[in-house]
Amino acid sequence: MAETVTLNSKPKVQVFDSEEDLAVSLAKYTADLANKFAQLRDSFTVVLSGGSLVKSLRKLVEPPYVDSVDWSKWHVFWVDERVVPKDHPDSNYLLAYDGFLSKVPIPAGNVYAINDALSAEGAADDYETCLKHLVKNKIIDQSDSSGFPKFDLMLLGMGPYGHVASLFPGHPLCQENEKWVTFIKNSPKPPPERISFTFPVINSSANIALVVAGDGKADVVHAALGDGSNSDKLPVQMVSPEGELTWFLDKGAASKLHA
Numbered sequence: 001m002a003e004t005v006t007l008n009s010k011p012k013v014q015v016f017d018s019e020e021d022l023a024v025s026l027a028k029y030t031a032d033l034a035n036k037f038a039q040l041r042d043s044f045t046v047v048l049s050g051g052s053l054v055k056s057l058r059k060l061v062e063p064p065y066v067d068s069v070d071w072s073k074w075h076v077f078w079v080d081e082r083v084v085p086k087d088h089p090d091s092n093y094l095l096a097y098d099g100f101l102s103k104v105p106i107p108a109g110n111v112y113a114i115n116d117a118l119s120a121e122g123a124a125d126d127y128e129t130c131l132k133h134l135v136k137n138k139i140i141d142q143s144d145s146s147g148f149p150k151f152d153l154m155l156l157g158m159g160p161y162g163h164v165a166s167l168f169p170g171h172p173l174c175q176e177n178e179k180w181v182t183f184i185k186n187s188p189k190p191p192p193e194r195i196s197f198t199f200p201v202i203n204s205s206a207n208i209a210l211v212v213a214g215d216g217k218a219d220v221v222h223a224a225l226g227d228g229s230n231s232d233k234l235p236v237q238m239v240s241p242e243g244e245l246t247w248f249l250d251k252g253a254a255s256k257l258h259a
């Protein structure tokens with residue numbers, strides 16, 4: 001069962017009794033959006049994170065969704081990626097492949113991983129070029145107001161200090177407002193070299209799910225959604241899409257919200 005906490009008009013915050021319940025609801029939410037956009041625009045553009053998010057998608061690869069979703073319409077991207085070979089244990093692609101992509105019939109050509117033969121800078125430029133091509137061909141929608149790509153759904157995790165994608169607290173990349181895809185060579189969380197979507201791209205999304213589980217993240221969830229008394233905005237607090245933002249929290253992650 002989910003409790004919906006309304007903290008202000010936006011975002012919607014859903015708190016589940018367990019991570020299992022969260023995963024069940026996240027699967028339905030994602031499948032419903034996939035069906036909606038497949039009918040609306042004949043494609044569904046979905047952006048994945050690495051980390052714990054992938055495990056929370058496990059119910060999507062089970063009945064009824066594994067059979068009922070039209071996977072041929074899916075186009076899959078990464079909000080950030082570590083600049084390592086695709087078969088490296090740190091690769092967000094490998095994590096998603098093992099836990100999700102290998103279990104559903106998404107056409108291989110619709111899965112847009114980074115070019116792992118390039119430098120961080122080269123891979124970011126190459127990924128941005130790929131996105132521009134897909135916007136031109138109307139696979140990815142474009143925001144009328146920002147001009148940035150408008151993904152149908154971004155599935156974001158949040159790190160223990162409030163980072164999203166590879167946008168870390170206090171890092172100048174959080175202020176990037178021209179590039180679509182940027183790179184970092186000194187990530188505070190290993191591995192050091194990564195590429196990342198920028199905030200203008202993240203915030204042009206039609207839908208964002210912020211998925212956070214476990215009491216280890218309760219303090220940062222409280223800082224992000226609490227009374228706003230922290231002076232410096234955490235990256236997660238800079239997530240403010242044109243469309244809808246929905247938080248998926250389990251009880252542990254939400255345990256300090258009412259304190």
Ligand SMILES: O=C1O[C@H](COP(=O)(O)O)[C@@H](O)[C@H](O)[C@H]1O
Pocket residue numbers: 048049050051052053080081082092156157158159160163164165166189
């Ligand atoms: O390094 C990363 O961390 C964040 C958060 O990961 P989590 O395991 O704490 O959920 C993740 O969203 C991002 O994609 C990843 O590269």
